[in-house]
Amino acid sequence: MTAVDAAGPLLEVDGVSVRFGALVALQRVSLEVQPGEILAIIGPNGAGKTTLLNVISGFYHPYEGRLRFRGRDRTHLGPADVAALGIARTFQNVALFKGMTVLDNIMTGRVLRMRSHFLLDAVWVGPARREELAHRAFVERIIDFLEIEAIRKTPAGRLPYGLQKRVELGRALAAEPALLLLDEPMAGMNVEEKQDMCRFILDVNEEFGTTIALIEHDMSVVMDIADRVVVLDYGRKIADGPPDTVRKDQAVIDAYLGLPHA
Amino acid sequence: MTAPDLTIDPALDTFPKLVRHNAQRLPRKVAVREKDYGIWQAYTWSDYFEQVRLIALGLAALGFQRGDRAAIVGDNRPQLYWAVAAVQALGGIPVPLYQDAIEREMEYILDHAEVRFAVVEDQEQVDKVLHVKARCPRLEYVVYDDPRGLRNYPEPFLLGLGRLQELGHKFAQDQPTYFDDEVARGRADDVAIICYTSGTTGAPKGAMLSHRNLILTARNAIAAEGLRSDEEVVAYLPMAWVGDHIFSYAQSILAGFTVNCPESAATVLHDLREIGPTYFFAPPRIWESILTSVMIRIGDAAWPKRALVQFFLRLAQDVERRRLRGEPVPLRSRLLYPLGSLLVYAPLRDNLGMRRIRRAYTAGEAIGPEIFLFFRSLGINVKQLYGMTECSALIAIQEDGDVRLDTVGTPLPAVEIRITDQGEILVRSPGVFQGYYRNPEATQATLEEQWVHTGDAGFVDPAGHLRIIDRARDVSRLADGTMFAPKYLENKLKFSPYIREAVCIGQGRPYVTALVNIDFAAVGNWAERRGLAYTSYTDLAQKPEVYELIHGEVARVNRSLLDEEALRGAQIRRFLILHKELDPDDEEITRTRKVRRGYIAQKYADLIDALYSDRDRVQVDARVTYEDGRTGTVRADVRIREAETFAWQGVS
Numbered sequence: 001m002t003a004v005d006a007a008g009p010l011l012e013v014d015g016v017s018v019r020f021g022a023l024v025a026l027q028r029v030s031l032e033v034q035p036g037e038i039l040a041i042i043g044p045n046g047a048g049k050t051t052l053l054n055v056i057s058g059f060y061h062p063y064e065g066r067l068r069f070r071g072r073d074r075t076h077l078g079p080a081d082v083a084a085l086g087i088a089r090t091f092q093n094v095a096l097f098k099g100m101t102v103l104d105n106i107m108t109g110r111v112l113r114m115r116s117h118f119l120l121d122a123v124w125v126g127p128a129r130r131e132e133l134a135h136r137a138f139v140e141r142i143i144d145f146l147e148i149e150a151i152r153k154t155p156a157g158r159l160p161y162g163l164q165k166r167v168e169l170g171r172a173l174a175a176e177p178a179l180l181l182l183d184e185p186m187a188g189m190n191v192e193e194k195q196d197m198c199r200f201i202l203d204v205n206e207e208f209g210t211t212i213a214l215i216e217h218d219m220s221v222v223m224d225i226a227d228r229v230v231v232l233d234y235g236r237k238i239a240d241g242p243p244d245t246v247r248k249d250q251a252v253i254d255a256y257l258g259l260p261h262a
Numbered sequence: 263m264t265a266p267d268l269t270i271d272p273a274l275d276t277f278p279k280l281v282r283h284n285a286q287r288l289p290r291k292v293a294v295r296e297k298d299y300g301i302w303q304a305y306t307w308s309d310y311f312e313q314v315r316l317i318a319l320g321l322a323a324l325g326f327q328r329g330d331r332a333a334i335v336g337d338n339r340p341q342l343y344w345a346v347a348a349v350q351a352l353g354g355i356p357v358p359l360y361q362d363a364i365e366r367e368m369e370y371i372l373d374h375a376e377v378r379f380a381v382v383e384d385q386e387q388v389d390k391v392l393h394v395k396a397r398c399p400r401l402e403y404v405v406y407d408d409p410r411g412l413r414n415y416p417e418p419f420l421l422g423l424g425r426l427q428e429l430g431h432k433f434a435q436d437q438p439t440y441f442d443d444e445v446a447r448g449r450a451d452d453v454a455i456i457c458y459t460s461g462t463t464g465a466p467k468g469a470m471l472s473h474r475n476l477i478l479t480a481r482n483a484i485a486a487e488g489l490r491s492d493e494e495v496v497a498y499l500p501m502a503w504v505g506d507h508i509f510s511y512a513q514s515i516l517a518g519f520t521v522n523c524p525e526s527a528a529t530v531l532h533d534l535r536e537i538g539p540t541y542f543f544a545p546p547r548i549w550e551s552i553l554t555s556v557m558i559r560i561g562d563a564a565w566p567k568r569a570l571v572q573f574f575l576r577l578a579q580d581v582e583r584r585r586l587r588g589e590p591v592p593l594r595s596r597l598l599y600p601l602g603s604l605l606v607y608a609p610l611r612d613n614l615g616m617r618r619i620r621r622a623y624t625a626g627e628a629i630g631p632e633i634f635l636f637f638r639s640l641g642i643n644v645k646q647l648y649g650m651t652e653c654s655a656l657i658a659i660q661e662d663g664d665v666r667l668d669t670v671g672t673p674l675p676a677v678e679i680r681i682t683d684q685g686e687i688l689v690r691s692p693g694v695f696q697g698y699y700r701n702p703e704a705t706q707a708t709l710e711e712q713w714v715h716t717g718d719a720g721f722v723d724p725a726g727h728l729r730i731i732d733r734a735r736d737v738s739r740l741a742d743g744t745m746f747a748p749k750y751l752e753n754k755l756k757f758s759p760y761i762r763e764a765v766c767i768g769q770g771r772p773y774v775t776a777l778v779n780i781d782f783a784a785v786g787n788w789a790e791r792r793g794l795a796y797t798s799y800t801d802l803a804q805k806p807e808v809y810e811l812i813h814g815e816v817a818r819v820n821r822s823l824l825d826e827e828a829l830r831g832a833q834i835r836r837f838l839i840l841h842k843e844l845d846p847d848d849e850e851i852t853r854t855r856k857v858r859r860g861y862i863a864q865k866y867a868d869l870i871d872a873l874y875s876d877r878d879r880v881q882v883d884a885r886v887t888y889e890d891g892r893t894g895t896v897r898a899d900v901r902i903r904e905a906e907t908f909a910w911q912g913v914s
Contacts, residue, residue, distance in 0.1 A: 140299035145410070150528035152300065180376045 008071055010035045010179055010211050011056065011087075018051050018064035018235075025051040027235040028065065033179065038205050039213045040226035040243075043130070044255065047232040049215045050092060053181050056213070057089050058082035069179075084112055090168045090176035092184045093217075098157030102167050105156050106142055109174025110135045142170045146200060162193035166200070174202065180204065182214035186221055194218065198225050223247065231255070266482050266675035268692055275450035276473045278314065278351035280515045282445065285311035288518050291491065294340040297525035305340055307518065313341070315441050317348035317423070319430030321379060322440060324403050328353030328447070330374045331456070335359045335368075335391070336383025338497035338523045341407045341423055343511060345381040346501075350454055350473075351445050354379075357360050357456045357468070358502040361387065367466070369394035371458050375468055375699060376400045381423075385410040385664075388420065413514070430826045450474040457504045459651045468699035471504070479654035480512035482675045487621060487659065493519035493541045494618070498530045504651040506623070509543055531555075535615035542622040546629040551612060553633055574602035577637035586638075586666060598616055607640045616642050621821035623647040623659070628730070631667045638665070646670045648728060652714050653677075654693030658728045669727035679728060685719040685745045685828060686734040719747060721828040729826065738769040744831035745776060750832065752857070754822060758815040759784045763844045765857050766834065767870055773835040775867065775873040776905075778812055779844050785811070800841045800884075800898050809903050812839060817906040824908055833907045836873050840866075841898040842884060869900060878902050 009032035018026040026048045033039050041049050054060045056067065056077040067075045069085055077085070088109070096105050114131060143149055146166050151159060156167055165185060172180055186194045193215065202225055204210050204252055216222050222229060222243065229246040231239040233255040239246050274280055284293065286510060289308040296303050305313070332349040334356050336342050344358040357375045359368060361383070368390055372380070376398055381390050388406050395401050406412060407423045407668040434441065454473040458466040483489075497510035511523045519541070524533040531552070533681045544552075560571050581595050591599075611617045612773045616637075624634065625647040645660040648670035657679075660671030673679050677691040690713045693812070697705035702715060708715050720730040721736040731737060740746050748766040755764040755776065764781035782799055789796055820833040844850040844857070850865070851857050863870065872880035883895045 137299065140301070147526065149297075149300070149525045150532070160413055199411065206413050207410060 009033060010070060011213075012066075012068040013052070013056065014066045014068065016052075016055055016062040016067065018048075018055060018060055019063050024235050026062075026232075029232070029235070029237050030065075031230050031237060031240060032229075033211060033213055035178075035211055036205070036209060037211060037227040038201065038225055039211075040222040040229045041213060041215050041232065042217070042219070042222055042229060043232035046234075048235040049131065049232055050183055051235075052232065053089065053183055053213075053215060056082075057087060057181055083175065086176070086178035087181065088163070088175040088179075089181035090172050090183060090185060094161070094164045094168055094235070096164055096168055096171070099155055101108040101153050102148060102156055102159070102170075103139065103143070103152050105167055106126040106139045106170045106174050107135065109171040110139065112175060137178075139170075140172055142173050145203070146170050146174075162189050162196075165189070165193075165197065169197075169200065169204075173208070173210075176208075177210060180210050180212045182212065184215050184217065186216060188216055194221060199224055266485065268478060268676060270450050270474060270477055272450075276350060276445070276448035276452065277443045277454060277476075277512070277515055278318075278347055279449060280477075281307070281311050281314055281347050284518055288491065291518060292520045293514070293518075294343065294521045294523065296340050296536075297529070297536075299303075300525075302522070302536070302793040310340075310344065310347075313344040314347040314351060315426075315434075316378050316427040316430040316442070317344055318351040318481070319433045319441055320405075320426035320428070321348060321354075321430075322352060322444070323429040323433040324379070326352050326354060326379060328444075330354045330379065331357050331377045331496055332381060333357050333359055333372055333375070333377045333391075334377040334381050334501060335363075336361050336389045336407070336501070337527065338499075338501055338506070338510065339383055339407060340521075342381065342383065342501060343497075343521070346455070346511060347404075347515075347576045349379075349381075350448070350452075351441065353444060353448060353452065355453050355456055355470075356673075357458070358500075358507070358847045359458070360460075360502045361502050362392075362500075365390050369397055371466060371468070372398040372401055375456060375458075379403050379405065381405045381416075382407070385411040385667035388412060388415070388910075391418075392417065400802065448473070449475070453696060454508060457502065457507065457651050464525060465702050467701055469504075470696040470699050471651075471654055472696055475693045475695060476508070476512045477516065477675070479656050479674075479691070480508055480516050482677075482692070483508075483656050483659070484513055484517050486661075486674055489513060489517050489519065489541065490896055491518035493517065493620075494522060494537055494539045495519065495541050495543075496522045496524060496530070496537055496539045498524050498527075499543065499545075504655040505543060505649070509541070531584055531615075535613070538615050540618045540620045542619050544622070544624060545626040546624055546633065549624055549629060549633050549637060553636055555608070556614070557907075560640045563579040571606055574598075574606040575636070575639070577602055578607060579635050582635055582775040586635075603641065611640055611642060611720070613850065616640075617873060619643065621645060621662070625670075648730065650714075650716055652695045652708060653689050653691055653716075654694065654695070657716075659690070661909040662726075664725075664727075666727060669723065669729050671728065672726050673728065679722060681721055681828070684734065685721070685731070685737050685747075687718050687720045687728070687730075688713040689716060690714070719745075721757075721826065723825065723827075731829070740768050740774065740832060741770055741772050742831075745828050747829060748859075750829070751776070751819065751832070754819045755815065758818070760788065760811060761815060763851065763855075763857065765844075765859065765862055767863070767873070768832065771874060774832050775870070776816065776834045776837040777862070777869065778816075778837055778839050780808060780812065780839055782843070799843065803839045803841055804899065804901060806901075807838065809901060812837070813903060813905065817908075820905060821908050824910055830910055835907060836902055837905055838869060838873065838900055838902045840869075841882060841900050872902055 011033040013031050015028045016026055017028055026081050043049050046142045055062055057079050143152055186197050205212055226243055229243050231252050239249045274283055284307040290306050292304045293307040293310040294305050332354055334342050349356040359371055366659045382388055391404050400856045405418050405423055405426050450473050452473055453470045454468050454476055456468040458468045460466055464812050495509055499506045514521045524530045560568055577595055577598055581599055583593050584591050618641055622642055622644045624644060645665055648658040649655045656674055657677055658671045658673045680688040694712055694714050700725050717734050718730050720765055721726055721732040722728055731750045736749050737747045746768040751766045752764045755761050760781055762781040765777040766774055768774035780803055781870055794807055815832050816837055823833050824827050850862055869880055882898050882900055884898055
């Protein structure tokens with residue numbers, strides 16, 4: 001889909017700190033997301049994972065430090081501008097338009113790519129019509145990809161939770177992002193739904209070449225699908241490397257995997 | 263009726279030849295549609311042929327030899343139907359597998375059929391095949407249709423259908439006449455397909471059907487049922503099932519009609535509505551689930567609507583029941599029916615996607631009469647059909663205008679039926695299979711001088727309709743040799759709302775007797791309406807009035823047996839009503855409510871002895887386990903009553 005600049009990391013987070021009043025949510029966190037990889041961000045509750053995702057997607061602005069996307073400084077962009085750059089996300093708690101159908105929900109993911117004038121859209125002629133057909137065709141590819149044909153016309157609010165998560169992934173994919181941010185894509189799912197979601201994440205990465213950064217609690221999932229793992233604890237990065245290395249890292253074991261917090 | 267034509271034009275004696283013929287005579291007619299990306303994508307007969315050709319040439323490039331077997335695994339997809347024809351074009355034998363087969367079943371068939379090639383739908387099937395491949399040494403190549411998720415699979419023997427067709431394209435440049443030469447070498451008596459039947463016991467058996475079997479069977483049914491090239495069918499039942507092979511492949515190619523492949527298994531009912539098939543097949547469980555979904559929606563409707571719908575549905579069922587029995591329909595119903603049609607039946611038919619159905623079938627097992635009646639009463643021409651894999655799927659079909667609740671219709675043209683002395687149905691027809699692949703013992707047990715043993719017990723009634731009684735092994739004999747079908751009798755008894763369970767006894771005995779369990783709720787309600795006091799199940803069961811009620815029900819069953827020549831002699835002579843309900847906790851019936859005959863014969867030996875004596879009551883000591891764990895015995899008196907039997911007066 002979107003071409004990735006050949007050299008260098010797709011996203012650089014450089015010494016980013018975030019404060020909410022006196023609370024330091026992130027403290028000089030630096031990491032790089034390489035094109036084409038699946039990066040997992042893990043850590044105990046309150047470690048700052050979602051805050052990090054919110055910084056990357058432009059919801060929060062760092063108190064210090066810089067963000068670079070494709071080598072350019074993007075520190076001060078808002079969510080809409082970030083989305084326009086090719087970064088899409090899903091939310092920890094599903095944020096779909098509940099009264100809209102699955103199809104329409106995914107279609108909203110295409111909004112940034114719609115070019116025709118809204119007045120033309122209203123009468124559905126000429127370029128507007130061609131454009132809508134093209135967008136619809138793209139959305140249908142996603143529906144096929146996520147195997148949700150049977151619920152195409154179902155209002156999103158009526159779906160079980162696992163399917164809503166899948167629809168949300170579909171909406172993020174509709175934006176054809178270069179970087180996809182997934183905030184706990186498997187939270188609250190049963191084993192089978194988790195397996196399905198894992199397969200979709202791997203397939204998205206493989207078929208669309210999308211780079212993925214995801215937050216996940218289920219360690220077996222992380223170890224299975226991530227190329228690299230970043231561990232946060234109390235707002236600080238304490239480890240960064242391939243899953244096998246991270247699993248053996250003593251600081252990680254202490255903080256998260258084995259020992260209880262002292 | 264004129265004798266059916268059983269000759270086959272040698273130029274059109276295999277399916278690949280017929281496909282090529284369709285590409286010439288109906289090049290722009292849509293052969294198959296698939297809903298993909300939300301849109302029905304159509305392929306004409308000319309596309310169909312071209313795809314078959316390229317797949318065949320691709321397989322040839324990989325070294326496919328005449329006689330090789332190729333597994334076909336996946337949901338109903340145009341690409342898989344093409345693969346079937348492509349394999350046949352090279353003189354190979356397609357072996358369709360159930361797409362939901364677990365690895366062990368898949369391994370058995372891949373190994374048993376000595377499959378060299380597998381053409382599968384997607385990653386799920388590829389994964390299964392890869393897991394068992396090590397134990398199926400003959401398997402050389404796996405071709406998949408949907409590349410999703412398979413990009414990084416390193417296996418060198420794995421390739422996509424697109425790549426296969428590229429290979430085919432190149433192959434054709436070197437050998438331009440190869441495809442036509444191979445197709446020309448095909449003969450009517452070549453094996454066209456091996457369908458593995460699961461069977462309830464033992465390993466699956468691969469029934470070999472020749473092109474001649476399938477062409478003649480499909481052609482005779484097309485003629486008998488008047489199928490045309492403008493039929494639309496929805497292909498949603500497994501490709502491994504011989505029925506789908508007949509409807510969605512053989513008949514489609516012979517008649518030239520269109521096969522529609524749904525988007526996914528979950529969208530079938532929705533896709534059905536979009537297509538509006540004219541020709542439709544469903545096993546009883548699908549009819550049942552459609553009916554349930556309708557009933558749920560009616561239940562959810564506001565009451566005036568609900569009352570209206572229910573009124574007209576009752577009316578229609580009453581009318582249809584009378585029509586099937588050949589009774590006159592009262593004037594009031596005749597006047598109201600068109601109104602119901604306008605308000606209820608037509609909109610409902612449309613809603614179910616059954617507006618255009620000219621014929622629909624149910625088969626596989628007995629369909630509940632209410633379900634059958636429901637769809638027929640809406641004006642949907644549902645008919646019963648009888649068949650089996652070993653006879654190329656089709657044996658008997660109810661003709662239009664001659665539909666009954668309890669038969670499977672008359673034999674199709676060129677089908678002969680014989681009933682053995684044991685009551686088993688034997689069939690001889692042009693569709694009789696070529697034997698089981700690599701299983702001569704099973705072939706010998708099933709095929710006797712061109713007659714197939716169906717394993718079903720049945721008889722042909724005076725009107726020439728075939729009736730199925732039961733599986734032949736469940737049918738036994740009385741002491742004097744009269745045929746006795748306990749399950750058949752029991753089902754007839756249980757058709758009464760007052761009878762919950764029944765056990766019929768008679769094997770090796772002079773006559774038939776029955777142990778009956780009343781339905782406590784229904785009989786209790788009946789008793790209350792009559793002001794009949796009772797204290798317990800045992801008390802109610804032994805009331806003379808209740809005996810009178812059940813006596814009437816038994817007489818009804820006996821009378822109905824008069825129409826059935828073979829079973830006329832096995833009427834119920836004596837019966838009793840059990841003092842307790844048969845209960846899975848007491849191991850008398852299974853959790854799925856199947857009667858455990860052997861156990862009951864043992865447990866109620868005293869009662870059964872009394873049924874075959876001249877006593878009219880018998881004392882039983884029933885062991886009762888109380889809630890607190892103590893046990894006690896309750897003494898009960900069980901009456902035995904003579905049943906009314908009927909003598910056959912007519913001439914058959």
